[in-house]
Amino acid sequence: MSDKAIIGIDLGTTNSLVAVFEADGPTLVPNALGEVMTPSAVGYGDDGAVLVGRAARDRLLTHPDLTTARFKRYMGTNHEVKLGKKSFRPEELSALVLGSLRADAEAHLGRKVEEAVISVPAYFNDIQRKATITAAEFAGLKVNRLVNEPTAAALAYGLQDKEAESTFLVVDLGGGTFDVSILEMFSGVMEVRASAGDAFLGGEDFTDTLATELGRQLGIQPKDVSREEGARLRALANRLKHQLSEKAEATGEYVIKGEARPVSISREKFDEITDELLKRLRMPIQRAISDASLRADDLHRIITVGGATRMQAVRGLITRLFKRFPEHSIDPDHVVALGAAVQAGLAARHAALDDVVMTDVCPFTLGYEVSVPLGPNQWEPGHFSPLIERNTVVPASRANEISPLEQHQREINLMIYQGESPFVRDNVRIGQLRVPLPADLKADKTVEVRYTYDTSGILEVEATPVATKKTLRLVIEGTPGTMTRAEIDKRLKELTALKIHPRDEQENAAIIARLRAAYENSLGDQRQHIGHILAQFEAVLHTHDKRQIQDARAQIEEILSRFEGEDVF
Amino acid sequence: MSSDPFTLLGLDRKTATEANIRKAYAERLKVTRPEDDRAAFMALREAFERARQEARWRAEYPADYEEDDEDAEVETGTEACSDPSGDGHSETLTEQASDTATRTAPLAPNAEDDQDADFDEEEEEYVPTDFDRRIDAAMQKLHEALISPWGPPSRADLDALFNHPELEGIDEYRALQWQVRNYLCHATGYYAETGDVQLPGWLTVRLFDDLDGQFGWVRQPSNHPAERHMNAWLRRVREALDWHEMPQEVRKQRELDRLLGRTPENPKGTPDGSNTWLYIGAGILLFVVLRALTGIGG
Numbered sequence: 065m066s067d068k069a070i071i072g073i074d075l076g077t078t079n080s081l082v083a084v085f086e087a088d089g090p091t092l093v094p095n096a097l098g099e100v101m102t103p104s105a106v107g108y109g110d111d112g113a114v115l116v117g118r119a120a121r122d123r124l125l126t127h128p129d130l131t132t133a134r135f136k137r138y139m140g141t142n143h144e145v146k147l148g149k150k151s152f153r154p155e156e157l158s159a160l161v162l163g164s165l166r167a168d169a170e171a172h173l174g175r176k177v178e179e180a181v182i183s184v185p186a187y188f189n190d191i192q193r194k195a196t197i198t199a200a201e202f203a204g205l206k207v208n209r210l211v212n213e214p215t216a217a218a219l220a221y222g223l224q225d226k227e228a229e230s231t232f233l234v235v236d237l238g239g240g241t242f243d244v245s246i247l248e249m250f251s252g253v254m255e256v257r258a259s260a261g262d263a264f265l266g267g268e269d270f271t272d273t274l275a276t277e278l279g280r281q282l283g284i285q286p287k288d289v290s291r292e293e294g295a296r297l298r299a300l301a302n303r304l305k306h307q308l309s310e311k312a313e314a315t316g317e318y319v320i321k322g323e324a325r326p327v328s329i330s331r332e333k334f335d336e337i338t339d340e341l342l343k344r345l346r347m348p349i350q351r352a353i354s355d356a357s358l359r360a361d362d363l364h365r366i367i368t369v370g371g372a373t374r375m376q377a378v379r380g381l382i383t384r385l386f387k388r389f390p391e392h393s394i395d396p397d398h399v400v401a402l403g404a405a406v407q408a409g410l411a412a413r414h415a416a417l418d419d420v421v422m423t424d425v426c427p428f429t430l431g432y433e434v435s436v437p438l439g440p441n442q443w444e445p446g447h448f449s450p451l452i453e454r455n456t457v458v459p460a461s462r463a464n465e466i467s468p469l470e471q472h473q474r475e476i477n478l479m480i481y482q483g484e485s486p487f488v489r490d491n492v493r494i495g496q497l498r499v500p501l502p503a504d505l506k507a508d509k510t511v512e513v514r515y516t517y518d519t520s521g522i523l524e525v526e527a528t529p530v531a532t533k534k535t536l537r538l539v540i541e542g543t544p545g546t547m548t549r550a551e552i553d554k555r556l557k558e559l560t561a562l563k564i565h566p567r568d569e570q571e572n573a574a575i576i577a578r579l580r581a582a583y584e585n586s587l588g589d590q591r592q593h594i595g596h597i598l599a600q601f602e603a604v605l606h607t608h609d610k611r612q613i614q615d616a617r618a619q620i621e622e623i624l625s626r627f628e629g630e631d632v633f
Numbered sequence: 634m635s636s637d638p639f640t641l642l643g644l645d646r647k648t649a650t651e652a653n654i655r656k657a658y659a660e661r662l663k664v665t666r667p668e669d670d671r672a673a674f675m676a677l678r679e680a681f682e683r684a685r686q687e688a689r690w691r692a693e694y695p696a697d698y699e700e701d702d703e704d705a706e707v708e709t710g711t712e713a714c715s716d717p718s719g720d721g722h723s724e725t726l727t728e729q730a731s732d733t734a735t736r737t738a739p740l741a742p743n744a745e746d747d748q749d750a751d752f753d754e755e756e757e758e759y760v761p762t763d764f765d766r767r768i769d770a771a772m773q774k775l776h777e778a779l780i781s782p783w784g785p786p787s788r789a790d791l792d793a794l795f796n797h798p799e800l801e802g803i804d805e806y807r808a809l810q811w812q813v814r815n816y817l818c819h820a821t822g823y824y825a826e827t828g829d830v831q832l833p834g835w836l837t838v839r840l841f842d843d844l845d846g847q848f849g850w851v852r853q854p855s856n857h858p859a860e861r862h863m864n865a866w867l868r869r870v871r872e873a874l875d876w877h878e879m880p881q882e883v884r885k886q887r888e889l890d891r892l893l894g895r896t897p898e899n900p901k902g903t904p905d906g907s908n909t910w911l912y913i914g915a916g917i918l919l920f921v922v923l924r925a926l927t928g929i930g931g
Contacts, residue, residue: 209668251659347849350810353803354857360803384801411668421662423678457678459671485852486865519667 070179070208070412071169072404074216075158075196077136077240077266078371080104081401082165084173085409087416090220090402093172095164096570101397102168106160107131108148113565115573116164122577125299125584128291132157134268137240139199140192140546155195155547156559159202166203167567180205181408183400185241186212186427187261187348189482190494190523191546197522198552202559208411210520213238214245215256215424216403217369220394222247222254223406226420231257231358232365235349235382235390236400237372240266242345244352246363252419258355258455259427260348267305267372270338275301277337278327282318293320296585304329309374324587335377342381349385355455366390371397426517429454433479433488435469443469448481448488451515458521463514465530468501475500476511480525480538497538499527507531572605575617575624582627590627597623638680638687651688654681767799768808775813785840795847810848817844818863821870830873838874845871 072090074081079101082093092100095117103121108114108130115123115131123131132145138154145152162180169177182205184196193210200207211219214234221232229250236243243261247254275298279286286294300316307314308331315328335342353360368390372378382390394402409417431450435443452462468476476499483491501509510530517523525538547555565573579598583591597620604616639646642657658681667674690697761769774794778786786794794800800809818824822831845851850864851871876884 250655253659253662346806350803350806351849354807359807384798385803385806387802419663421659421666423662423667459667459675461675486868490852518671 068179068412069169069173069175069177070181070408071166071177072216072401072406072408073162073165073180073182074213074401074404075136075162075182075184075199076104076238076400077134077268078104079239079397080161080165081398082169083401083405084169085405085412085414085417089223089416090405090409092398092401093165093169095168096171096567097574100401102161102164103133104136104158104161105131105133106135106147106152106157109565109573113563114160115565115570115577116160117570117574119565119570119574119577122574122581125292125295125581126577128295134240137264137268139195140189153547153555155199156202156555158196158199159559160562160564162200162203162205163564164567166205171567178204178206179208181209181211181404181411182207183213183216183404184210184521185236185238185261185263186214186243186245186259187241187263188521189263189428189492190521191492192263193521194546197520198547201552202556207520209407210522211404211407212243212245212256212259212424212427212521213241213400214243214259214369215247215254215422216401216407217367217394217399218245218247218256218403219254219406219422220399220403221365221367222249223420226252230364231362232367233349233352233363233386234367234369235373236261236369237345237378238266238370238400239268239372240264242266242348244348246352246356246358252421254420254422255457256422256424258352259425260352260355261427262344262348265341265344267370267375269341270372270375271298271302271305273337273341274305274329274334277301277329277333278304278318281327282320282325284320289320292584299581300327305334305375308334309376319585319587322587331376338377342377345378345381346385360386368392369396369399423457424519424521425455426452426458426460426521427454428482429484430480430482430515430517430523432466432513433481434466446488448483448486448491451513452517454484456517458517459519461514461516463512465510465512467510471505471509473501473509474503476527478511478513478525478527480523482523494523495525495538497525497527497536499529499536501529502531504531571617572613575601575620578624579620582624586627594627638684641677641680642684644684646687649684649688651685651692654684654688764804764808768805768812771795771797771800771809772812772816776816779835779840781835785835785837788839788843791843791847813844813848814850814863814867817841817870818866821866823863823866830870832870832873832877836870836874838871838878841871841874 069084071093072083072085074083081100081102083090084093085091094100095102097118099118102117105118105120105124106114106116107120107123107127109119109123120131121133124133130148132147132152135145135152135154135157138145139158141154143154145154145157162182166177166180180200182196182200184193188196196210197207214236217236218232218234222228231246231248234243234245234247236245241261241263242265243259245259246257248257249255276286278297278301282297284297289297297318300318304314304316304327308329311331313328313330315326317324317326319325363386366382366386366388368379368382369392373382373390373392373396379390406417407422410420410422429450430452431448433445434447434449435445436447438444449464451464452460456462466476466478478497478499479488479493480495480497481488481491482494485491499511501507501511508531512528512530514526514528515523516526523538526535528535576598579594579601583594583598586594601616601620604612607613637646639649642649642654642661644653644657658677661677662674665673665677771794778790778794795809800806817836820831820833820836822829825831845867850867879887
């Protein structure tokens, strides 16, 4: 076994996890609170230090101006979130989560960690993937490889029976993204045959829909409520959504203007309001199946991954589509992180994985813009010419020759696109390359364009004019959503200057945040009781007696779980 | 790179089956990992895909190979390196042909005559399964709803038709997707010789969008060439429908704008200044001259 530790990270929309590959397989690493799931939430604490994880998530309810979550959805865009006075890019917020996971792994392994395999939705585009790599760099981690989430899940499942010959479908509905992959396994080779998905569809959308419905029941509009009240309504919607996975009807209470108002939602009603979202789940499944030229019977296993696949409506849809029940023998919240750790084990050449190889595909078609002839001397720009077709096994390299429209042109502006539409306006622009041409009118003005796609799903573009043989490489500048080198360095400096909450104090911060949230959400005697506990705990904290603090935490933990078990959040 | 795929896999071209090829690939893959040696992996992968293609082809059409087995050593060698893209193409076409034969043949009321002619050989063996009957019944219902004198079906009508428990399975959905597209293509003149879009009276923008929303042709073209072609056709149909539903005056104005708009465009194309190249450059005017025959090193 090599000495360099590579960790596997599932950087999720709602929760993030870290796992390591050890002698007996992949193992999840607990955080400072002893939990394996760290909420992907970031915020400032009362003392001005940065809080990550559960404490930050609970403070979303009480300090919505200082806390944020679900920033994975903004990866690959310039959307900045303001916390207090400082604005954060999605890469920076993700970096804070990654840094916290890294610290957990270091505490677990007892040594420094500098390299990681990070999972991303298969349907993440080039810009989103690069943003993830930048986030890792901010957190001091070198990305060994980005692994697609459904592929990671399949790796975790495939390891259970390495020699099996089987075809499986992985349906991965996470907090914010949806992926479908079809994999084939033979003689230890894990091969992805097709991937499809929707980068903007996840469990959070179901929560939003339910929150809107609850608002309707209560007669409140999003614009009428404060951010704090809105956050509480959303948290309530989330809890009811979870309840509906077990029960046919979920009920709760929403405290507004000192009054507790009952709300309820039945499974039928929930299915009705989320019907449009369910329809969107269908198309990628259908496309993956048809790309792989398979029928329902050809699939040996159907695996569901991601917490949102716990919803009955989603399970019902899959059952109806394939006429059998999907399996989820590994916890759908854990499986991606476990798979990322398997990939980390593969990268570190772990002896236990000698006979396993995984190959993946690029889920998108990559190409460039061309003009097509309409008639003599009439050209129509805006057409998409594919170079690497979707579901090509990566790494892959493809080349093609292009010519300028006019012989006197001194430059070709190569616009690089990703997508399936024959028109570039419907595809994603991922960069451009200006290729200078020789001035000589008689010179050969053909340019060879080569796209190379690496195993992380990152594209490299080269253009070589035939006449000069001088190769140009793509420099993505000015593409919306990406940062320049100088920007990255500047932001990195700012990030290192941030004060991060010490790891051993996270438990206390989390308990206080939970108490505050419970206080906000209760009334009368209960509220007074919680207020009392909160004051007591703060008093205990001032003693700085570790033993006493620990006992108090255990007691409060018990009381809180009783409250939360009832109806108080 | 253009070396013989079977040699690279250490197999005998004449006897290798798909299972042998997979096994040989798996063995070599374990020492040629994609993350270690990119170029070697890509060569191995290409060899694997080409060998598998040929083995499948051979299994499907053994006669073709028996005839010219004597000169196969020489012939197929050159064939394989000069025309692998052609091979890939024919594979997808075969798949589609059989797809259409088993599932499409009995359907699409308007298309029946054509298809009978196209799939004569298969016709004799054809025994409709329960699956086919369900799809047939659904297509019949759709056909009746579409040509109903009471106007086109509403979204709710279509939902009731397609989301029927008997049709919800993924295979049924795929078959229906083919059928309905074929029906639409037929009705809009895809198979006609003129190549012009014809719009039947019952086809409205809303109806088209409802059907497209159900099956997603326009937004998500397939990676099978024939399907892609049909999806591109439907895109044209959608544009024609848009045009058709515009009020007469708007259409007239647009047409006028288009004609006028094109006149000042012409001088742009001719060199008229020192920064023409800049202008053209910024206008992204590229033209594919040569599609490399093989993806790599073509």
